[in-house]
Amino acid sequence: MDSQREATGPLVSETGAFVPSNDGTPCVLANRLDIGFPNDLVVSGISFELKQGEAVALIGTNGSGKSTLLKTIVGLLPPKGGRVSVFGMPPGHNARRIAYLGQFHASGFVLPLRAVDVVRMGRFPLRGLLGRMSHQDESIVMSAMHTMGIEGLAEYPLRSLSGGQQQRTYLAQVLAHQADLLVMDEPTAGLDAGGRELFLHAMNDELCRGASIIMATHDIQEEAALCQQVMLLARRVVAIGAPQEVLTPASLLETFGIVITGEKRVHVLECKHGHEGSEPFISGGRKM
Amino acid sequence: MDLFITPFSSNSFMLQALVAGALVSVSCAVAGTFIVLRGLAFIGDALAHGVLPGIAVAILVGFPGMIGAAIGAVFMIGGITLITQRSRLSSDTAIGLLFIGMLSLGVAIVSRSSSFSGDLTRILFGEILGISMTAILIQLVATVVIAATATVCSRPFMLLSFDPEQAQVAGFSVRLYHNIMLLMIAATVVVSFQTVGTLLVFGMLIAPAGAGALLARRIQIMMAWAILFGVLSTYIGLLISYHFDLAAGAAITLVTVVIFFVVFIIKNLRTGHAGQLEGVAHG
Numbered sequence: 210m211d212s213q214r215e216a217t218g219p220l221v222s223e224t225g226a227f228v229p230s231n232d233g234t235p236c237v238l239a240n241r242l243d244i245g246f247p248n249d250l251v252v253s254g255i256s257f258e259l260k261q262g263e264a265v266a267l268i269g270t271n272g273s274g275k276s277t278l279l280k281t282i283v284g285l286l287p288p289k290g291g292r293v294s295v296f297g298m299p300p301g302h303n304a305r306r307i308a309y310l311g312q313f314h315a316s317g318f319v320l321p322l323r324a325v326d327v328v329r330m331g332r333f334p335l336r337g338l339l340g341r342m343s344h345q346d347e348s349i350v351m352s353a354m355h356t357m358g359i360e361g362l363a364e365y366p367l368r369s370l371s372g373g374q375q376q377r378t379y380l381a382q383v384l385a386h387q388a389d390l391l392v393m394d395e396p397t398a399g400l401d402a403g404g405r406e407l408f409l410h411a412m413n414d415e416l417c418r419g420a421s422i423i424m425a426t427h428d429i430q431e432e433a434a435l436c437q438q439v440m441l442l443a444r445r446v447v448a449i450g451a452p453q454e455v456l457t458p459a460s461l462l463e464t465f466g467i468v469i470t471g472e473k474r475v476h477v478l479e480c481k482h483g484h485e486g487s488e489p490f491i492s493g494g495r496k497m
Numbered sequence: 498m499d500l501f502i503t504p505f506s507s508n509s510f511m512l513q514a515l516v517a518g519a520l521v522s523v524s525c526a527v528a529g530t531f532i533v534l535r536g537l538a539f540i541g542d543a544l545a546h547g548v549l550p551g552i553a554v555a556i557l558v559g560f561p562g563m564i565g566a567a568i569g570a571v572f573m574i575g576g577i578t579l580i581t582q583r584s585r586l587s588s589d590t591a592i593g594l595l596f597i598g599m600l601s602l603g604v605a606i607v608s609r610s611s612s613f614s615g616d617l618t619r620i621l622f623g624e625i626l627g628i629s630m631t632a633i634l635i636q637l638v639a640t641v642v643i644a645a646t647a648t649v650c651s652r653p654f655m656l657l658s659f660d661p662e663q664a665q666v667a668g669f670s671v672r673l674y675h676n677i678m679l680l681m682i683a684a685t686v687v688v689s690f691q692t693v694g695t696l697l698v699f700g701m702l703i704a705p706a707g708a709g710a711l712l713a714r715r716i717q718i719m720m721a722w723a724i725l726f727g728v729l730s731t732y733i734g735l736l737i738s739y740h741f742d743l744a745a746g747a748a749i750t751l752v753t754v755v756i757f758f759v760v761f762i763i764k765n766l767r768t769g770h771a772g773q774l775e776g777v778a779h780g
């Protein structure tokens with residue numbers, strides 16, 4: 210059985226990169242969505258819209274419902290009420306267009322896999338069960354590893370990599386998919402300063418490419434500032450809106466119970482105009 | 498040279514045993530690779546023993562044992578699936594009990610047979626030295642089907658071993674491919690029990706693949722090692738059994754286990770010294 214190949218799917222350009230369909234359908238549309246587990250309603254009444262080329266950050270304490278929402282969007286958990294659609298369809302029907310990075314990586318340690326094998330998996334949703342991996346696929350894989358600064362680790366067994374190196378590998382897998390929607394659960398967990406910087410550049414490039422992003426994060430300063438919208442969660446939606454409006458001491462107090470005031474540093478990354486798929490490496494991106 | 502080749506060249510039963518054993522090794526290596534990668538050892542064990550009542554009934558009624566084994570395997574897969582869906586916490590306990598129950602039921606049924614201990618030994622340890630041409634042909638077909646399944650499903654199987662959630666999101670139904678994997682394991686057990694028996698087939702599933710996992714950095718290489726170790730064990734085991742007049746199936750399985758522990762020890766000695774060096778090289 211091939212992975213879903215929907216008629217409304219995006220075109221694939223000559224280079225094999227996705228051209229996101231720009232038909233005005235929101236990437237993610239939630240309307241009074243209730244999420245949770247069979248015996249546990251975690252958050253109810255979530256409404257938001259994620260447009261193409263935009264990013265939304267989920268912020269909240271441990272157990273506030275971030276992972277639950279992301280799993281619902283990728284179809285791993287059924288909604289408990291309300292409506293949610295991804296590219297105009299119920300979750301779980303757009304594998305080719307969605308890259309997912311979970312918070313935990315269960316069994317990665319015992320497997321005989323090299324880092325490059327893990328990154329190559331990012332191309333599987335596009336190639337399906339039996340489609341050949343082309344040279345183009347391989348070069349996308351290598352450039353994704355380069356973007357995360359791990360091209361030198363390609364041949365290393367995954368189990369011999371450090372936690373942060375593994376996280377970079379998983380992020381490279383997400384990038385290699387060249388998806389229309391990136392769903393990431395705490396993508397920078399375990400990354401060092403250099404890794405975070407590479408990640409922010411990569412996300413900026415993904416947004417400029419036309420992809421959309423929804424991610425859970427604990428980084429209010431940099432990652433949330435990259436997003437057009439921020440959603441504050443505390444087993445309910447405390448606030449949702451632009452970072453400047455939402456990340457106020459009052460709403461942060463409501464979300465976390467404590468606020469550490471300090472110099473608010475907003476990191477702005479600009480789109481590199483004229484950035485085409487033909488030049489996959491970030492210029493000036495710091496290597497490890 | 499005579500010691501190593503003549504037993505096979507001058508005894509057709511030895512040659513047939515070698516061919517049958519090699520085929521069992523290949524299918525067990527393929528299925529065993531995913532058993533080891535997905536941590537399904539316990540389910541594999543349960544499957545290997547759960548088929549016993551089916552075989553026992555078939556023998557009593559005078560049906561081919563393989564059909565009984567297939568029915569037993571389908572029953573076990575159904576039971577295991579039901580148990581794992583219902584409860585996560587106690588599924589090991591439940592599967593373990595199911596498997597002990599099936600084992601006892603099988604022995605109880607066989608005890609009705611007039612040649613009780615002979616039948617039981619045959620089921621548990623196989624009769625590799627008395628394998629028929631038909632059985633070899635069936636084994637050949639099954640081995641081809643099992644290898645083809647693993648080749649076609651290599652991407653979902655790899656994703657499933659890596660992270661089931663990732664497989665699901667990537668568009669490969671976890672339920673579908675998990676069931677295909679269970680069927681592949683069951684098919685391996687069903688066609689292999691005549692050769693190495695239900696008790697020993699488990700060793701053939703786990704030991705060569707386990708040794709391969711210790712040596713390889715890639716799944717395909719791990720499978721290649723598993724096949725090599727399996728075939729080598731068959732050859733060495735048969736030779737030992739021939740020269741020292743030991744039970745063939747047990748000798749083969751013993752060799753696979755010895756190979757596993759030799760690899761395990763060598764690997765641990767090596768990494769004990771080289772581990773830190775490797776870490777530096779990565780930095």
Ligand SMILES: Nc1ncnc2c1ncn2[C@@H]1O[C@H](COP(=O)(O)OP(=O)(O)OP(=O)(O)O)[C@@H](O)[C@H]1O
Pocket residue numbers: 246249251269270271272273274275276277278312425
């Ligand atoms: N598998 C599960 N079964 C039942 N309830 C769960 C399960 N996983 C999480 N929960 C519950 O759902 C709630 C939200 O969990 P979730 O994982 O979404 O939190 P989170 O915001 O991602 O937290 P963290 O920052 O720790 O990752 C928690 O209160 C938890 O009790």
Ligand SMILES: [Mg+2]
Pocket residue numbers: 275276277312394425
């Ligand atoms: Mg979480």
